[in-house]
Amino acid sequence: MSYLPKSPWLVHYDASSCNGCDIEVLACLTPLYDVERFGVLNIGNPKHADIFVVTGSVNEQNKSVIQNIYNQMAEPKVVVAIGACATSGGIFRECYNVQGGVDKVIPVDVYVPGCAARPEAIIDGVVQALGVLEEKYKKMGKVAK
Amino acid sequence: MSGMNSWIAVVLYIVLAPIIGGLIAGVDRKISARMQGRFGPPLLQPFYDVFKLMSKENIVVNKHQKFYVLCFLIFVIITGCIFFSGGDLLLAIFALTLGSVFLIIAAYSTYSPYAYIGAEREMLQMMAYEPMVILTIVGMYMVTKSFNVVDIFTYNQPLIYTLPGIFLGFLFILTIKFRKSPFDISMSHHAHQEIVRGVITEFSGKELAYVEIAHWYENVFLLGMVFLFFATNWAIGAAFAVVTYLLEIFIDNNNSRLKWQFALGSAWIVALILGVGNIAVLALK
């Protein structure tokens, strides 16, 4: 058992979205949903975070940003794609500069559907991510510590 | 305090301070959450965080930063050891300054813009609180005629009677030391962000855990300083330390972050009026 599931810290990146999902992510922090109950913090810095939460689709501009943020996170780490855009490109899918969902550039562990995704769904996604996190920690073993 | 006793105090401090500090942080998060109408994390959340950080992969910008952060932790602990063994208060403060400088240069060494701004602001904060800290010690000496914590501790009258101005001034800079709003410009707690994470932007995993633990040690030391003002009575002293911390939480949750100019200006003006005023009154007596 590690302490990872008890203290998941998020970094949230808003890619090419309509900002609907972002508002929903932030709603999770409000008193109504209060994800800090589970020790979740929106930490805003990849170097501190365990879970990478992405909303919106990938385009030419933000492709490298998503990769950079992902690369700067310490193992074990998981990626949660939130909303139709992040999972598949959503309504922006056909745009000339849009490549599609987040999994086009980085490996995604949990997909949360919805347009916009509801806070309950987001929290559920994060909780599922915790399972993946724990698994990855076990695989990581004692190698890179 | 005799030799044996001070060693016991040092061991107790090294073992208990992180536990107490961590619990204080947990209570802090719980109360803050309640003040914001939330339920808040479990009481032991700070410990979970630190244990988790310990189990993360080690990523660094360069290896020097690890070394500096380690020194930061060590010298913060030394500060508390000097203090709780009844040693020289000025020496304790100098050790703390050395520790803080290590944190700052750890941030500098990463050559990261976010850490850099954090480091510069951290220095501003140090410059802001340093005069009041020294004046506090000067005031304590003027009353008790000693710099040794043990003599100040055993002085026959609570210092608060003779040092009310200095106590208030010290409370003021305590807000900076605890990294609470409105003075959390270099790094902050909870989910607050300021120019990403300020000084600690580039630390992750173990280093970040060290910074957190150092902060717990430091907080216990600072509350010890508060306690000194009421040292004749354990219960009252402890009660005041608790009240002080609650007050800081209250201030934290009712203020927005302000600019560095305000931090520096207000801290110095407070030191000049309350600190120097109190010292002048004592000197004239």
Added chain:
Amino acid sequence: MNTVLFLIVYPVIVALLLLILPQLAIRKFIVVASTAILTAASIYLTATYFNTGAVFFEFGTEALNVGIFAIELVLAATIIIISIKHKQFLAALLMLIGAAMTIWFEQTYGEEIHVANNLFVDNLSLIMTLIIGIVGSLIALFSLGYMEEYHHHHHDMKNRTPFFFFIVYVFLGAMYGVVFANNLMWLLFCWEITTFCSFFLIGYSRDEIATKNAFQALKMNLFGGLGFSAAIILLFMNAHTVELNQLSGLASAVVLLPAALLAFAGITKSAQMPFCSWLLGAMVAPTPVSALLHSSTMVKAGVYLIIRLSPIFAFVQGGATVGLFVAMVGAVTFVLTSFMAISQTDAKRVLAYSTIANLGLIVVCAGIGTYELVWAAIMLVIFHAIAKSLLFLSVGTVEHNLGDRVIESMDGLIVKMPKVAVGMVIGIAGMFLAPFGMLISKWAALEGLVAANPILTVFVAFGSAATLFFWTKWLGKLIMIKEKPADFHPHVPGSQSFTLTCLAIMTVGVCLLFPLISKYSLEPFIASIYGHAYMLDQSNVAILLIMMALVLVLPLRLLSYENLNYKPQYLAGTNLSEKEKFYGSLGLTRDLSMRSFYLASIFGEDKLFKLGVVSSIILILIMIGVGM
């Protein structure tokens, strides 16, 4: 006795040799040899008179006094001619008044003056001897390589290196004279010679600014010299003595005014407010000059004199009031120059301001003059001389390699010039961090001040806060880890790296040995004046040494890190694959670069300087007024 004379005369002979033998190889030989000889002689002298208490020498003949008088007149005439040539009439006038006072004094009282002891040695002069002998001659050694490179970098300037070394060695001789003289007239003579040396060295490059600043320094120091002359005349007229060791035994009515005037001379020499502008101007001189004259030795002559006066401030009736105002001048200087150092971007100016500030702190200690504070003052002199000359010389070395001496361009020096940078880090840590030297003395100063005059601690508290800021800021710049430019190849001549290494080792060594220095040198000295000595609490010394050991041992940890996963800095996800570059707006590739806070709107020079000048002039006037 012979060693004392040797130390004064030998540098002057070396100076003359270096002037008439301008060949590089010969100069190298002479300078290296004299470094060894001066160091050895200083140590020998220390060993001979170690803890013998103050030993006085009569030495002195009529002929010698006539000789000194003649040299004084020749020098005065030279200075007057040079000043008139440069249309610096005020300087000429001040020199003229000084010379007139000397001539008048010699004519009127020359017959009556009988000095029992012209020279003396005690522990304080021994400490100064070691500083001059070791640090001073190391700096001369450093200059060998430095001056070659200096002229390499400034080809259009006339190469007057032999003259440079001539003045440097004359200066060393004069400086020995200052610390051994018991006859105040001899002291004044050497004092004025150091002023002239400083004048010639500041004006070394002979360009417009250098000349202007040289005259500014000359004027201010001559002005202080007038105070010195007046003090001697008054002292002789009222008390019939011109001997330093007699002063503290005199009645308060006759000694207070001379003491105030001597303190005034010390204040000008140590560049305290309102005279600190000359020291800032002096930064145009080649860097070894700044290290030698303007941080480790000559400016120390000023505080040395004030430390010698501190028994008067402590014991003579009414002396405490005079001393308080001396201390206030130092306190105002300490705070304001520490503030102004924050706003400086030029490394040498930061060092200059910090030098003035530290001298100010010494003046505070010596002005109050209790035994703890005298301890602190002397410790400050020792630590400061070593650490600050290390810093000055490092900045000089860095300047020749980077092309400028702006702090901002020292980003990542630890990567570019690791050895020099480590030296600078030691120097900077030595200036303000526990467990290093300056902090130990600042600590003692705080303890002493709280007991003597708590209000003065307020100045120390605020000044130290500012000190913390500007040193840490600089330290941070040095230790940044960034990519080393491929085309950067630093070159540090052997003589320079030798000096830097020695000074760095000494900076640390003195911190380790300070309990011994205190026990065997300072405590007997202070006890002989005050009856009891200051001692740091043994357990605190132990803690300091433990901290020192930690600071020295912990860096070994760096060697043991392996398997680290390196990731570039967080740049909001805009990092490029190339290091230290990021993807900027409009698709441009930009370089990472950062600039520090200088807070000019708060700590700018213009306002603070005026404030300092006005307040310190008032304080000095009161100081002299109280003396009357």
